[in-house]
Amino acid sequence: MIKTKIVELPSWLQETRVVAPKRNxxxxxxxxxxxxxxxxxxxxxEADIRHQPLEEWxxxxxxxxxxxxxxxxxxxxxxxxxxxxxxVCNLGLLVILPPAYLKKIIRQTVISSLFxxxxxxxxxxxxxxxxxxxxxxxxxxxxxNLSYYRTTTTFTALITxxxxxxxxxxxxxxxxxxxTYLKLLGEYLLNLLEAITLRSVGKTAHPYQTIGQLFGIxxxxxHDYALALYAAMEARGFTGDYQKETRxxxxxxxxxVLLLDxxxxxxxxxxxx
Amino acid sequence: MLTVQHLNYHYPTTCGLNDIxxxxxxxxxxxxxxxxxxxxxxxxxxxxxxxxxxxxxxYFNDALIDAAFLKNAKRRQTxxxxxxxxxxxxxxxxxxxTVADEVAFGPKQLALSAAEIEQRVTDCLRLTGCSEFRDRxxxxxxxxEKKRVALASxxxxxxxxxxxDEPLNGLTPIAQQQMLxxxxxxxxxxxxxxxxxxxxxxIKQCASRFVIFxxxxxxxxxxxxxxLTTMPELGQKLTLI
Numbered sequence: 001m002i003k004t005k006i007v008e009l010p011s012w013l014q015e016t017r018v019v020a021p022k023r024n025x026x027x028x029x030x031x032x033x034x035x036x037x038x039x040x041x042x043x044x045x046e047a048d049i050r051h052q053p054l055e056e057w058x059x060x061x062x063x064x065x066x067x068x069x070x071x072x073x074x075x076x077x078x079x080x081x082x083x084x085x086x087x088v089c090n091l092g093l094l095v096i097l098p099p100a101y102l103k104k105i106i107r108q109t110v111i112s113s114l115f116x117x118x119x120x121x122x123x124x125x126x127x128x129x130x131x132x133x134x135x136x137x138x139x140x141x142x143x144x145n146l147s148y149y150r151t152t153t154t155f156t157a158l159i160t161x162x163x164x165x166x167x168x169x170x171x172x173x174x175x176x177x178x179x180t181y182l183k184l185l186g187e188y189l190l191n192l193l194e195a196i197t198l199r200s201v202g203k204t205a206h207p208y209q210t211i212g213q214l215f216g217i218x219x220x221x222x223h224d225y226a227l228a229l230y231a232a233m234e235a236r237g238f239t240g241d242y243q244k245e246t247r248x249x250x251x252x253x254x255x256x257v258l259l260l261d262x263x264x265x266x267x268x269x270x271x272x273x
Numbered sequence: 274m275l276t277v278q279h280l281n282y283h284y285p286t287t288c289g290l291n292d293i294x295x296x297x298x299x300x301x302x303x304x305x306x307x308x309x310x311x312x313x314x315x316x317x318x319x320x321x322x323x324x325x326x327x328x329x330x331x332y333f334n335d336a337l338i339d340a341a342f343l344k345n346a347k348r349r350q351t352x353x354x355x356x357x358x359x360x361x362x363x364x365x366x367x368x369x370x371t372v373a374d375e376v377a378f379g380p381k382q383l384a385l386s387a388a389e390i391e392q393r394v395t396d397c398l399r400l401t402g403c404s405e406f407r408d409r410x411x412x413x414x415x416x417x418e419k420k421r422v423a424l425a426s427x428x429x430x431x432x433x434x435x436x437x438d439e440p441l442n443g444l445t446p447i448a449q450q451q452m453l454x455x456x457x458x459x460x461x462x463x464x465x466x467x468x469x470x471x472x473x474x475x476i477k478q479c480a481s482r483f484v485i486f487x488x489x490x491x492x493x494x495x496x497x498x499x500x501l502t503t504m505p506e507l508g509q510k511l512t513l514i
Contacts, residue, residue, distance in 0.1 A: 010396040014462045019383045191365035194323050201354040202382030213368050
């Protein structure tokens with residue numbers, strides 16, 4: 001056993017009384033840290049990998065293309081018939097989903113649609129009519145499509161789709177790093193907030209200074225992470241090129257979905273927007 | 274002082290803790306051992322109020338610590354003042370511009386005079402051997418130094434319970450011994466110490482009780498240090514955890 005110099009404990013450290021917190025000051029950080037923690041927990045949480053039935057259902061690039069083209073179609077369209085057709089197609093995709101996914105997509109769509117509705121509520125109240133309702137319907141449809149893509153697509157599938165669509169490597173690298181760091185930095189910030197919560201025993205004189213420090217630390221961490229990750233990737237032979245996967249559009253489902261998209265665009269062209 | 278009854282914790286895809294029952298009296302020095310991912314850190318997070326158990330009860334000084342308790346700012350602050358926690362990764366625990374500011378962060382929120390705060394900072398830095406870098410930026414310190422600063426920051430609030438998640442990792446043998454000596458002194462002064470460690474040979478000189486987890490996130494042994502000396506096979510096993 002190594003012999004060390006024994007230090008004497010100060011008297012205040014041997015007291016058992018609990019010191020009262022300061023009366024003046026702000027509790028802004030403490031009041032908001034819990035809500036922020038809950039939000040970050042959602043970012044930092046590992047993806048639920050128990051159900052991923054749709055990963056192979058469509059080729060990733062077809063799925064990305066379909067989502068983007070559907071959003072474009074909905075934005076351009078002014079014809080209620082085409083909007084109904086898109087809704088029917090969307091519902092067709094939804095009914096084959098497992099209940100857990102279905103619940104998540106519906107919940108996300110309803111919440112975001114209500115929020116969107118709140119934003120356009122003054123316009124609906126001031127200029128009531130078909131147009132406002134149709135605008136709201138189209139917003140809901142876009143949100144439904146985005147929620148569907150977000151819920152049923154893995155990060156790997158998104159990167160594969162970008163590769164297959166011949167996106168530049170620098171863009172794929174940026175997307176890959178951003179998505180990876182969002183989770184890592186979310187975790188890091190969550191831990192920092194937990195550390196603050198543990199030592200938040202009263203009111204802080206300068207809460208905004210602490211918030212500033214948090215973001216400063218976060219910036220330093222991001223910089224260090226990026227350098228370390230790039231060095232680690234280089235050490236494992238990364239040259240900046242993302243290899244293209246061999247799977248291409250060959251399945252009848254891929255072709256069917258592309259055909260359906262083309263038909264809807266054709267209808268938009270013939271029926272007029 | 275701390276009582277845990279039928280505690281369970283579930284992560285989204287895995288189990289964190291499985292039916293944990295534990296009673297810790299004031300002034301005990303308890304060492305938690307077990308394989309990686311067996312639930313030690315999860316239990317510490319619950320004991321410090323950072324996580325709420327999925328089911329089961331946790332009492333601190335006879336008060337039930339649940340979501341409702343932690344929602345009340347006054348009660349939560351008093352609770353946090355009594356529990357000091359040093360994270361496994363101290364890197365995420367330090368956020369101030371200087372080491373001295375880091376240690377002063379907690380005391381500055383209490384009704385203490387400037388002289389008392391300065392006294393606490395100086396004492397904590399001296400006890401943990403951090404005096405020489407009191408004006409440096411915590412972010413740029415080494416892993417071992419960060420660990421010592423994190424302990425100093427926790428001590429500055431004079432908690433009655435100190436929870437340390439693998440505090441000896443990353444420290445030199447001399448710094449490890451200094452930390453253990455300090456913990457023994459704090460324990461003799463009446464502090465309750467809960468520590469997670471993989472180093473049985475180091476920790477057996479100070480812990481009075483050993484709680485051992487298995488890979489199923491359950492407590493398989495809860496023994497006093499004296500009982501453990503009569504079980505050499507188990508002691509041998511613990512050196513390999």
